[in-house]
Amino acid sequence: MTDKSRVLIFDTTLRDGEQSPGATMTHDEKLEIADLLDEMGVDIIEAGFPIASIGDFEAVSDIAKRAKTSTICGLARAKLPDIDRCWEAVKHAKSPRIHTFIGTSPLHRAIPNLDMDQMAEVIHETVTHARNLCDNVQWSPMDATRTEHDYLCRVVEIAIKAGATTINIPDTVGYTAPAESAALIRMLLERVPGADEIIFATHCHNDLGMATANALAAVDAGARQIECTINGLGERAGNTALEEVVMAMKVRHDIMPYDTGIDTTKIMNISRRVAQVSGFPVQFNKAIVGKNAFLHESGIHQDGVLKNVETFEIMKPSDIGITETNIAMGKHSGRAALRSKLNDLGYDLADNQLNDVFVRFKALADRKKEIYDDDLIALMSDTAANT
Ligand code: KIV
Numbered sequence: 001m002t003d004k005s006r007v008l009i010f011d012t013t014l015r016d017g018e019q020s021p022g023a024t025m026t027h028d029e030k031l032e033i034a035d036l037l038d039e040m041g042v043d044i045i046e047a048g049f050p051i052a053s054i055g056d057f058e059a060v061s062d063i064a065k066r067a068k069t070s071t072i073c074g075l076a077r078a079k080l081p082d083i084d085r086c087w088e089a090v091k092h093a094k095s096p097r098i099h100t101f102i103g104t105s106p107l108h109r110a111i112p113n114l115d116m117d118q119m120a121e122v123i124h125e126t127v128t129h130a131r132n133l134c135d136n137v138q139w140s141p142m143d144a145t146r147t148e149h150d151y152l153c154r155v156v157e158i159a160i161k162a163g164a165t166t167i168n169i170p171d172t173v174g175y176t177a178p179a180e181s182a183a184l185i186r187m188l189l190e191r192v193p194g195a196d197e198i199i200f201a202t203h204c205h206n207d208l209g210m211a212t213a214n215a216l217a218a219v220d221a222g223a224r225q226i227e228c229t230i231n232g233l234g235e236r237a238g239n240t241a242l243e244e245v246v247m248a249m250k251v252r253h254d255i256m257p258y259d260t261g262i263d264t265t266k267i268m269n270i271s272r273r274v275a276q277v278s279g280f281p282v283q284f285n286k287a288i289v290g291k292n293a294f295l296h297e298s299g300i301h302q303d304g305v306l307k308n309v310e311t312f313e314i315m316k317p318s319d320i321g322i323t324e325t326n327i328a329m330g331k332h333s334g335r336a337a338l339r340s341k342l343n344d345l346g347y348d349l350a351d352n353q354l355n356d357v358f359v360r361f362k363a364l365a366d367r368k369k370e371i372y373d374d375d376l377i378a379l380m381s382d383t384a385a386n387t
C-alpha cells in the first residue's frame with residue numbers, strides 16, 4: 001500500500017462480534033451481513049473461526065465464494081490443523097487471508113504453559129505454515145498491550161520474518177489508553193526490523209470506553225488497519241465501532257487526514273440489520289447510529305437547526321443514510337418547530353391559528369412522551385372542528 005493516508009477497515013462483526021454471548025447469527029443472516037459489508041467498501045471481512053464449528057466453517061467458505069471486492073479472512077489459533085481448516089474455508093475467495101494468533105502476555109503464556117523461547121518457536125512454525133498456504137497472512141499477539149515490550153518486539157520480528165504481511169496489535173481486554181496505544185505502535189515501528197514493510201493493525205476492546213480513541217491514536221502513530229465491528233458489537237463492552245472511527249476520520253479530516261474506502265451512506269442500514277439479526281439493540285444515545293444521534297427536541301436546538309442546521313449538527317444525517325426528519329416533537333419543542341412540522345404535513349397556519357394549536361400541543365406533550373405525525377394530524381382535525 002503506497003498511499004500513506006489510506007486506512008484499511010477490517011470488520012470483525014461476524015467473528016469477534018458474533019462471539020458476544022447471545023449474538024449468534026444464522027447462516028443466511030451471516031451471508032446477508034457479509035454482502036452489506038462488501039457493498040459498503042469494507043477492505044477485509046473477518047467472516048468467522050472455521051475450526052470452531054461446522055457452521056462457522058460453512059459460513060466462512062460461502063462468504064469467501066460470494067465476496068465481490070472484500071478480502072475474506074478466517075481466524076485460526078497457533079495450531080497447524082486450525083490453520084489448515086481456515087485455509088480450506090477462505091481459499092475460495094478472490095482475495096483470501098489467514099489470521100493466526102497466540103496470547104503473548106505473561107498471563108496468556110501461562111495457559112499453554114510455554115516459556116518465551118518455546119512460544120517464539122510456535123510463532124515461527126505456525127506463521128511459516130500459514131504463509132506456505134496463502135500469501136496474505138495476519139498475525140496477532142493476543143493481549144499485546146499487556147505484553148513486555150522486549151518480548152513483543154521479538155515475536156513481532158519473528159512473525160514478520162516468517163511471512164506475516166499484517167501485524168495486528170490487540171488490546172484484548174480494553175486496558176490501554178490513547179497515549180499508550182499510540183506509543184506502542186510508534187515503539188514497534190522504531191524497534192522492529194522490517195516493520196516498515198508490513199501493515200500494523202489496531203484491534204481495541206471497549207472495556208473502559210476508549211476503543212474508538214485508542215484505535216484513532218494508533219492510526220496517528222502509524223497503524224494503517226483498524227479492526228472494528230458494526231455498532232461496536234463484541235464480547236463484554238464490545239469492540240471499536242466501525243461507524244465511529246470512519247465518521248470521526250471523515251468529519252475531523254482536518255486533524256485526522258486519513259481516508260477509508262467506506263461508503264458512509266450505507267452505515268445506517270447495516271447498523272439496523274446487525275441490531276436485528278444479532279438481537280443486540282443499539283442504545284438510543286449511541287454515537288452516529290443511535291435513534292437520538294441526530295434528533296433535536298429542545299426549542300432552542302430546534303429553532304437553531306431550522307435556521308441553520310450547522311448550529312447543532314456536525315455531520316449530515318444523509319451522510320450515514322438517514323432520511324427521516326431530525327426534529328422530534330415533544331414538550332420542549334417551540335413554535336418554530338411546530339410550524340415547520342405542520343408545514344411538512346401540509347398545513348399552512350396563520351399566526352393566531354398556530355397560537356391556538358401550540359397551546360393544545362403543549363398540553364398533549366405534557367401527557368405523552370413522544371408526539372407522532374398522527375397526533376399532530378388529530379390535533380389539526382380538532383382545530384378544524386372547533387373553528
Ligand atoms: O481481542 C483479541 O485479542 C482478538 C484476537 C483473536 C485478535 O480478538
Ligand code: ZN
Nearest residue numbers: 016170172203
Ligand atoms: Zn478481539
